[in-house]
Amino acid sequence: MDSGSSKINQNILDTFSKGKKALSISDISRLSGHHRHTVARYLDNLVSSGKLEMRQHGQKKKYYLADIQMESSILNFSPHMLIILNMDLSIRWANDSFLKMVNTTNKAISNLGIEALHLDELFGPDLVTAIRMVRPGETRSEEARICRDEKETIYLSSAFHSPTAQVKT
Numbered sequence: 001m002d003s004g005s006s007k008i009n010q011n012i013l014d015t016f017s018k019g020k021k022a023l024s025i026s027d028i029s030r031l032s033g034h035h036r037h038t039v040a041r042y043l044d045n046l047v048s049s050g051k052l053e054m055r056q057h058g059q060k061k062k063y064y065l066a067d068i069q070m071e072s073s074i075l076n077f078s079p080h081m082l083i084i085l086n087m088d089l090s091i092r093w094a095n096d097s098f099l100k101m102v103n104t105t106n107k108a109i110s111n112l113g114i115e116a117l118h119l120d121e122l123f124g125p126d127l128v129t130a131i132r133m134v135r136p137g138e139t140r141s142e143e144a145r146i147c148r149d150e151k152e153t154i155y156l157s158s159a160f161h162s163p164t165a166q167v168k169t
Helices: 003-018 025-032 036-048 069-075 096-102 119-123 125-133
Strands: 052-057 060-065 083-085 091-094 139-148 151-161 166-168
Touching: 003 025, 003 036, 003 060, 025 036, 025 060, 036 052, 036 060, 091 096, 119 125
Parallel strands: none
Antiparallel strands: 052 060, 083 091, 083 166, 139 151, 151 166
């Protein structure tokens, strides 16, 4: 993404700090100063990347900032490794157990594709394949094994796909 696209994305996201929680394309266009056709094109990308959520209200589409703060504080209590993925399989969030396993931070992996984590090297190719095969409304569980220092650890891995995000454990 070039710097012009980044600036437009940021301008659109910044419009949500100017008051209302739910904004239409017209609202965003007026508040950001960008033409409504430009806004509509960028909104599609922001929704698919998980930064915004879109809900249909009659004939109008309303856009909201995606909010996983409440989810993340609850999910950090889980001893299981959890990853929330956007619809394009880029990383939206990971819990502390997962971050500790791969020795990274949420900031470092946010919006990277799952391939960037090299999960196949940690868990084998079957887990990544299972993640890719989960369909809307479906839940799958896999057993993942990690061998380190002659010690084998077994993890239960579940994948759930919802319309706005995928949760992986």
